[in-house]
Amino acid sequence: MARRNPRVFLTATTARLSGLLVALLLLSGCSSVFFYPDRVTYITPDRLNLEYEDIYLDTADGETLHGWWLPAEAPENNARGTVYFLHGNAQNVSSHILNVAWLPERGYNVFTIDYRGYGKSTGDPDIEGALHDVETGLRWLAKKPDVTDRPLYILGQSLGGGLGIALASEWT
Structure with a gap:
C-alpha cells in the first residue's frame, strides 16, 4: 500500500478548503456583483x-x-x-x-x-x-x-x- 505524505495531504486539504471558502464568499455576494x-x-x-x-x-x-x-x-x-x-x-x-x-x-x-x-x-x-x-x-x-x-x-x-x-x- 502506498504511503501518503501527511504534509502533502494537509496542504491539499487546506487548499481545497480555502478555495471553497473563497467560492462561498464570492457567491454570497453575487447579487450585488451581478445586478447593476x-x-x-x-x-x-x-x-x-x-x-x-x-x-x-x-x-x-x-x-x-x-x-x-x-x-x-x-x-x-x-x-x-x-x-x-x-x-x-x-x-x-x-x-x-x-x-x-x-x-x-x-x-x-x-x-x-x-x-x-x-x-x-x-x-x-x-x-x-x-x-x-x-x-x-x-x-x-x-x-x-x-x-x-x-x-x-x-x-x-x-x-x-x-x-x-x-x-x-x-x-x-
Whole structure:
C-alpha cells in the first residue's frame, strides 16, 4: 500500500478548503456583483415619437413593477405580433428602449418591464425575484385582448436572454 505524505495531504486539504471558502464568499455576494440597477430615466418613448402607456404591475410578493406598452403603428387590432423585451443586467428600460423602438413602426406591439430594483420598480434585485417579475409580465400579456390572438415573441438581452429562456421553458 502506498504511503501518503501527511504534509502533502494537509496542504491539499487546506487548499481545497480555502478555495471553497473563497467560492462561498464570492457567491454570497453575487447579487450585488451581478445586478447593476439604475433609477435614472434616460429616455422615454415619447422623446422617440412613440405612443406608449406606463404600466404598473403588482407581484405576488408585494413589489410593484413598472413597464411600458408600445402599441404597434398598425390599424386597430391588426398588429403582426407582440415582442416582450427583457433588458440586460445594467441600468433600466429607459436605457435599453432604443433596442426595440423600431418595432412599433414595423407593426409589432412591444412590452417591456423593469425588474424589481430597476427604474421605477420597487424592491431589491435578485435572480429569483427577476424570474418572478418576468412571469408577472407574461401573465399580464396573456390577459391582454389585443395580444392573445397574435404571435408573442420574447426578446432578451444579456440577463434578459437567460430570463427569457427560463420563462419560455415554463410556458410551453
